[in-house]
């Protein structure tokens with residue numbers, strides 16, 4: 177592991193940082209254009225994360241934050257939990273960014289910010305400054321996002337340090353989402369869902385889900401972080417899938433903002449989408465720096481911290497941006513992987529500590545990894561496995577002994593399934609193909625959301 181920056185890297189990163197600082201200072205001359213400032217902050221976050229990952233590699237190794245790369249001929253140890261670096265830089269960035277989206281409001285609501293000479297009239301003596309004009313609700317959303325994220329990052333670091341049990345860590349994101357759900361309740365509170373045209377005659381135009389809607393949002397907060405963590409185990413896959421989801425969410429925001437100005441009044445979707453952009457841009461910045469080091473052949477591992485952190489960023493923008501259903505369309509591979517993994521997650525089929533594909537040292541390729549059955553599986557499970565293995569497109573591979581009992585079967589992850597379908601592959605090839613599939617599913621998801629939605633709903637609200 178290289179622990180210093182090369183001369184060219186120092187030059188490039190310093191130039192990038194200096195340009196970004198210049199842009200941020202410049203935004204003060206105008207009215208503090210927050211979108212431009214957010215981009216510049218993301219550039220600085222990239223440079224900082226990139227450098228810190230290099231500098232801290234050895235420190236992490238010494239603190240025993242390391243892992244063995246299992247898909248290489250020499251199973252060397254490299255630093256793990258580098259997602260913690262991303263998460264810390266990210267949190268600092270969005271905290272420093274707080275004044276920017278509220279700059280105009282601060283100027284309007286206080287006598288400061290270039291408004292010093294205005295005198296507070298006697299009518300304001302009781303109320304002080306006209307702070308009621310300040311959008312406290314927007315600030316509350318932003319702060320609750322930070323609070324929820326911090327809780328999840330704590331969980332991630334705890335998991336990387338102590339390997340928390342599955343059943344315990346499953347629910348922590350649900351608790352972490354409470355601040356955000358409270359803000360949702362007070363600020364927005366919509367728990368109605370639009371009914372597809374075909375079902376309107378039975379259910380009416382809208383159905384109020386009430387508290388169930390909050391349970392649904394908590395479920396999203398549990399699902400997003402965990403689903404990224406279980407679609408993992410080959411170099412680069414965790415960060416790449418997050419970059420694709422983040423990129424498509426940004427495209428969706430841009431699309432919504434592009435359409436919004438055509439209305440004569442500020443479109444209601446504008447603010448949530450801007451909010452989403454402010455949270456996603458620095459996420460892309462820190463993730464790209466991590467990607468650089470985690471792509472094949474990996475120099476660092478991302479750790480569970482990154483998976484939880486990334487998943488929670490998505491859950492937060494989906495929920496507070498009011499587009500949680502669109503978000504799920506971008507999680508199609510993760511949803512399929514979760515459903516496919518369910519028999520192992522719920523212990524119908526044994527679940528080993530690791531399910532990542534097996535490295536064949538002779539060929540240098542990855543093959544589907546298998547479970548060794550100590551005792552033959554119970555009858556119904558064996559029957560189900562037989563059925564899945566004999567489909568025209570087999571969903572798993574089994575190996576039987578001479579008496580017809582299952583002795584081996586492939587682990588149920590889509591990484592293994594891909595190898596069952598298309599044969600052994602090099603690690604980077606497998607990662608690239610899966611990421612292309614993720615991107616394709618996402619683009620298709622957004623297309624369905626914006627084009628085909630009109631078949632089942634009366635209008636596309638572009639939210």
Ligand code: UD1
Pocket residue numbers: 242243244245246247256405406407408409410411412474477479480529530531532
């Ligand atoms: C989850 C998966 C597990 C998978 C693991 C890999 C479930 C229920 N759990 O467990 O099946 O094996 O992620 O991340 O699906 N590693 C590599 N190469 C990589 C990335 C990771 O060899 O590119 C290995 C390293 O030894 C690393 C370890 O995986 O130390 C990290 O595993 P960890 O994140 O702790 O596993 P879980 O998230 O608990």
Ligand code: MG
Pocket residue numbers: 405408479480483
């Ligand atoms: Mg993990």
